[in-house]
Amino acid sequence: MGVRVVPVGLFLFGLIYTFSSELLPFHLAAISTSWDELPPVFQVLYLGMMKTEGAGFLSSAVAIVFLLAIPFRRGERWSACAILAIGVVEHFPGMIGAMTTSQLTPASSPWQLSLLDMSLLGLGLVLSLSHWRTIRHPD
Numbered sequence: 001m002g003v004r005v006v007p008v009g010l011f012l013f014g015l016i017y018t019f020s021s022e023l024l025p026f027h028l029a030a031i032s033t034s035w036d037e038l039p040p041v042f043q044v045l046y047l048g049m050m051k052t053e054g055a056g057f058l059s060s061a062v063a064i065v066f067l068l069a070i071p072f073r074r075g076e077r078w079s080a081c082a083i084l085a086i087g088v089v090e091h092f093p094g095m096i097g098a099m100t101t102s103q104l105t106p107a108s109s110p111w112q113l114s115l116l117d118m119s120l121l122g123l124g125l126v127l128s129l130s131h132w133r134t135i136r137h138p139d
Helices: 002-019 025-030 040-072 077-104 111-136
Strands: none
Touching: 002 040, 002 111, 040 077, 077 111
């Protein structure tokens, strides 16, 4: 169940980041300014970076959904490892950046969500491999 929650979260954050017309409140808190006070060239730059992160969220969500729908459903063990790898590659760098931002700026970046997602993916891997082992080698 936890593994299925992760792509939903990634998809929702991807939509928010991709289609926002301005920075999110914690981004603005990090740079200690309002959106209207930012010069237009900085608005373009920041929105471009945010939309790029949104595209990463969306592509990770789509990849995980395809893996869940086809190889994972068939019981192919490699797919559980691939799902974890996609999630960690998407979340870990952003989590480190968000933690650093929270420590060094007035912003309170939601790095805990990345940690939660990676934990759910890790738990999903362990439970999946355990389940598949039980099916192959019942006591």
